Amino acid sequence: MDFTFTDDQLAFRDSVGSMLENEVTTASIRERWTGDSGENGDMLNMLNEMGMNSLLVPESCGGLGMDLVDFVLLADACGKAALPESIVEDAVVAGGLLSDLLASGQHTDQVQELLGGVAAGDIRVGCAHIINPYSNFAHRKDWMLLANGNDVHLVPKSDLKFTALKSVDPSRRLQKVDWAPSRKTRVAEGEVGAGLQRATLNRGALAAAAQLLGLAQAMVQQAVDYSATREQFGKAIGTNQAVKHLMADCAVQIEFAKPVVYRAAYTVGVAPQRADWAVSHAKTAAGSAAELSARNATQVHGAMGYTWECDLHIWVKRAWALAKEWGDAGFHKNRIHEWLLQPNALLGPEFTFGKRYIDHSDSAAA
Amino acid sequence: MDLLYTPSQTQFREEVRAWLAAHVPAKKLASFDTAEGFEQHRQWEKTLAAGNWGMVTWPKEYGGRACDLIEWLIFEEEYYRAGAPLRVNQNGIFLLGPTLMEYGTEAQKERFISAMASGEEIWAQAWSEPNAGSDMAAIRCRADRDGDDYVINGQKIWSTRAVFADYAFGLFRTDPESSRHHGLSFILVPLDSPGVTVRPIEQLNGLPGFAEIFFDDVRVSDFNLLGGENQGWQIAMSTAGFERGLMLRSPARFQQASRRLVELYRKRRNDILDLSIEDSVVRCYMDAEAYALSTYQTASRLVAGGHIGAESSCNKIFWSELDIRIHETALSLLGARAEIEPETAEDHAELGTWLDGFLFSQSGPIYAGTNEIQRNIIAERMLGMPRK
Numbered sequence: 001m002d003f004t005f006t007d008d009q010l011a012f013r014d015s016v017g018s019m020l021e022n023e024v025t026t027a028s029i030r031e032r033w034t035g036d037s038g039e040n041g042d043m044l045n046m047l048n049e050m051g052m053n054s055l056l057v058p059e060s061c062g063g064l065g066m067d068l069v070d071f072v073l074l075a076d077a078c079g080k081a082a083l084p085e086s087i088v089e090d091a092v093v094a095g096g097l098l099s100d101l102l103a104s105g106q107h108t109d110q111v112q113e114l115l116g117g118v119a120a121g122d123i124r125v126g127c128a129h130i131i132n133p134y135s136n137f138a139h140r141k142d143w144m145l146l147a148n149g150n151d152v153h154l155v156p157k158s159d160l161k162f163t164a165l166k167s168v169d170p171s172r173r174l175q176k177v178d179w180a181p182s183r184k185t186r187v188a189e190g191e192v193g194a195g196l197q198r199a200t201l202n203r204g205a206l207a208a209a210a211q212l213l214g215l216a217q218a219m220v221q222q223a224v225d226y227s228a229t230r231e232q233f234g235k236a237i238g239t240n241q242a243v244k245h246l247m248a249d250c251a252v253q254i255e256f257a258k259p260v261v262y263r264a265a266y267t268v269g270v271a272p273q274r275a276d277w278a279v280s281h282a283k284t285a286a287g288s289a290a291e292l293s294a295r296n297a298t299q300v301h302g303a304m305g306y307t308w309e310c311d312l313h314i315w316v317k318r319a320w321a322l323a324k325e326w327g328d329a330g331f332h333k334n335r336i337h338e339w340l341l342q343p344n345a346l347l348g349p350e351f352t353f354g355k356r357y358i359d360h361s362d363s364a365a366a
Numbered sequence: 367m368d369l370l371y372t373p374s375q376t377q378f379r380e381e382v383r384a385w386l387a388a389h390v391p392a393k394k395l396a397s398f399d400t401a402e403g404f405e406q407h408r409q410w411e412k413t414l415a416a417g418n419w420g421m422v423t424w425p426k427e428y429g430g431r432a433c434d435l436i437e438w439l440i441f442e443e444e445y446y447r448a449g450a451p452l453r454v455n456q457n458g459i460f461l462l463g464p465t466l467m468e469y470g471t472e473a474q475k476e477r478f479i480s481a482m483a484s485g486e487e488i489w490a491q492a493w494s495e496p497n498a499g500s501d502m503a504a505i506r507c508r509a510d511r512d513g514d515d516y517v518i519n520g521q522k523i524w525s526t527r528a529v530f531a532d533y534a535f536g537l538f539r540t541d542p543e544s545s546r547h548h549g550l551s552f553i554l555v556p557l558d559s560p561g562v563t564v565r566p567i568e569q570l571n572g573l574p575g576f577a578e579i580f581f582d583d584v585r586v587s588d589f590n591l592l593g594g595e596n597q598g599w600q601i602a603m604s605t606a607g608f609e610r611g612l613m614l615r616s617p618a619r620f621q622q623a624s625r626r627l628v629e630l631y632r633k634r635r636n637d638i639l640d641l642s643i644e645d646s647v648v649r650c651y652m653d654a655e656a657y658a659l660s661t662y663q664t665a666s667r668l669v670a671g672g673h674i675g676a677e678s679s680c681n682k683i684f685w686s687e688l689d690i691r692i693h694e695t696a697l698s699l700l701g702a703r704a705e706i707e708p709e710t711a712e713d714h715a716e717l718g719t720w721l722d723g724f725l726f727s728q729s730g731p732i733y734a735g736t737n738e739i740q741r742n743i744i745a746e747r748m749l750g751m752p753r754k
Contacts, residue, residue: 001375001436002368003659003666069367224749238752241738244745248683251744255680259659260652266369281652333648340628340651347625347651349443349618350379352658353369 001353003259005073013073016050020081026311029171032084038173039085039140047087048121056095058102061115068092068203072210072265079214079322082314084171086126086137092207094118094127097145097152097200104196107187110154114143129200131327134165134174145200148181152188152196155179169317202268202279204326209261209279209286213254215319216286216293220250222312223297230302237300246296253289260285277339280332287323287332294319371440378433379440385417386448398454399573404488404530407454411485420483421459424467428475429483435665442616457527458482458489460613462535462554469552469593469601477589478554490528490557492536492579493602495521500739502537503547503599507581509538511595514588516540516553518561518581526733528577529566531557537598544596552598554590561585570725614734615685617658623692623723624654627699630718634699646695653688660684676748683737683744686730693724 005013023043032038047053056071057063075088095118101111117123126141138144139162146153161178188196224247227238237243264282268275294316298305305312323329339345371379395410396403414420415429423438424430433441453459459482466479481487498504507520518538528534534555541549557564561584566574593601631647660681664674697704697720708717731737745751 001371001662001666002670003663004670004672005367220749224751228750228752235754236752238745239754241742244751245738245741247749247751248741248744251677251749252680252683255677256653256656256660256684259663260656262367262663263369263659266367270369281655284652285656333645336648336652337644340647341632343632345628347621347628348447349621349658350447352621352655353371353662 003262005069005262009070009073012070013077016052016074017077017080019046019050020077020083024081024083026314029082029084029314033170037140038137038171043083043085044087045121047085052087052091053121054119056091056099057115057119058099061102061112061119063115063119067269068206068265069262069269072206072262075207075210076214076217076261079211079318080218082171082215082218082318088207088211089136089204090118090124090126090141093129093200093204094125094141094145096203097127097196098125100196100199101152101187104188104192106192107154111187114154127200127204128177129197129204129326131201131204131331132325134176136175136325137173138162138175138177139164139173144177144179145187146177146179146181147193147197150190150193150197151181151186152193153179153181153185154187155185159185167317167321169321171314171318172321199268199272199275201326202272202275205279205283205332206261206264206268208322208326209257209264209282212283212286212290212319212322213257213261215315215322216250216254216257216290219290219293219297219312219315219319220247220254222315223247223300226304227300243300246300250289250293250296253285253292257282257285257289276335280327280335283327284329284332284336287329290319291323375436375440378437379444382419382441382444383448385419386444386450389413389417390448390450395451397573398452398527399529399569399571399575401530404454407451408485408488410451411453411455411488415484420485421463424463424479424483428479434669436662436669439616439618439661439665443618443621446616446618446622454527455482455485455488456614457491457531457535458487458533461491462489464613465552465601465604466592468604474589474592487532488527488530490525490531490534490577490579492522492525492528492534492555494524496523499524500736502602503550505537505539505550507536507538508542509540509551509553509586510542511540511588512585515585516551516588516591518553518555518584518586520581522579522581524567524576524733525564525579526576528557528564528579529574533557534579535592537602540598541596547599549596550598550602551595552592552601553586554592555581555584555586559584559586570728571722615681617654617661617685620654620685620688620692621658623689624650626718627651627692627696630696630699630720637701638699640698643695643698646691646698650688650692650695653684653691657681657685657688676744679740679743679748682734683731683740686727686737689723689727689730693720693727696720697724 032040054063055066059065078088098111098115114123114125118125124141125143126138127145128135130147142157144155144160146155159179163176165174167174227243228236230237261282264278267278297312298316301310301312304310395406398404398407418429418431420429422431422433422441425432463482466475493502495505495507507522509516509518522536525534534557537550538553539549540551561582563580565578567576569575627650706713706717708714746753
């Protein structure tokens, strides 16, 4: 039993985090808002150089073969920086589905080649899921993984038609993707396809949850900093208990969402059959922490928090969007609710961890 | 990260489970806030101690098993799973015990820890005074040096377990010229000393779970001074840290309560019209789980040689609000029957201990530092917000 990250994992998080802190300035984010693509090419290169594209790709395809426990802190760092580029979704969701396809022996050659291209930063693959009506940055991908019923399709950009939609978050570039499924593009079907889509949903929700954690912490930090400098009645507003308690409430939710998100990352990797509940808990907890942090951080900023000029809304709007993407609170709470209603759902501390958690069997010898 | 138990941890769990199955009293003990129940619970502490299960994290020479914190969590999980009695000596074993280990002299450890572990001596706490509640540094109760003794005069209040306990520990002002958190000392007081008057205070359930303690020229040997004279504040803060931290409310308690809540919900849900009930049940389950995950995370860090961070001040708010929500939700599920104090076997079967637990849950956000004080601590020490 060891619920800690290794020194290497923490060091990697620190190096990605400090790169993002230096390079993803709010000015550069605002520049992206007025650009055509919404992306920053230099940033894509830097992320690739740091290994963000190759981290989760299997070693057999030229990647680093690391897992979601390695990646979850990086996703948190991307959220903290309000990084507009969709690297987390690309690596975790699209990369994860490609790796699943490879593992299940579906269209091995094509998938292997794509994964190799992804790891090298030469090919960009995105992934849509029916739980989301639109797909962020789909127009910037060379290939899209798309669902049609139980079937999964791998479709080149040339066969896709995009209609852009404007998000409340100007950093997001939502696309409605129109396409025609064909036998040529189908890479999985039936039960296999359904299983892949279920795993995709869990990876997407986990990726969103980890970023929401980072967003929440960044918003609280900005509000805390502001409250120390903004003075009223001759003293910093942060000296007032009413202001302190707004921030403390966020801190409590964030602290108790963290281990939930970390367990979800672990579970998706080692016990995907248990991942639905772990992931739904993570998405609900991180979403709720981020939404509260968005509201309270805005409140602490006063009228400034309601302006376009104040940078806070870069984070606030991302939190609003991600809290509902990959399943909103209602969807995820319902998954847990349905499970709690099952008479054979084993609840209680001896099923929180360990082999019985993974096997979900009540044998003490397990 | 490896969230599997090791074979030895699994074996430890089985050992605990087997021992508890053989020893937990079949009949529920009376409340330890009655004279009869207090003695029953003292006997249970003796039973635990006889099996070396009194405080598994303590060194073997004090009746413990030198377990690490993960094993302690496993022990607690099995303890609550077995429905074993509440710990009447929790002030002693969870709060004072670790403080004695850290600050006590060898002679003091020898004198107090074994008697505490064996249930021979049950401890009450004596922190608050009528004008020193959340503002504990306003303590006025005096302990004046007289040769090798201290002579104590003054009053304490809200002293948990003091009605039937043998000893109390608390802070007393040993430097009459001092103010605030200076000049306070941490002293252990036998409650049968001449000049001690304990006046019970009935709690919300009508039982005397705490008391006022009046000190009238009470003589205590300076052997009972823990740590240096006038160093009491620092020592008390470490005790408070344990209390807010891991030991006082282990997650298994809330996980078992939320499991029982889900069972009640499955039975009662079709009779409930309150639209928020589903959401409440799901949240209680998730939050109890989150508290366990957080505790395992902290325990893992400590076992690996790390430190408990300022973020541990979030714990008390989280579990106390969770405890209230679990019980509020249960009472909602019981509807108009929720107010009934169960007397018949039928009532007990249907209503369980939810009302009792609900009453107790009301105290959670108040004791061990109110949640308002906790929020100040989080804001100032964890987030770095300005004090003035």
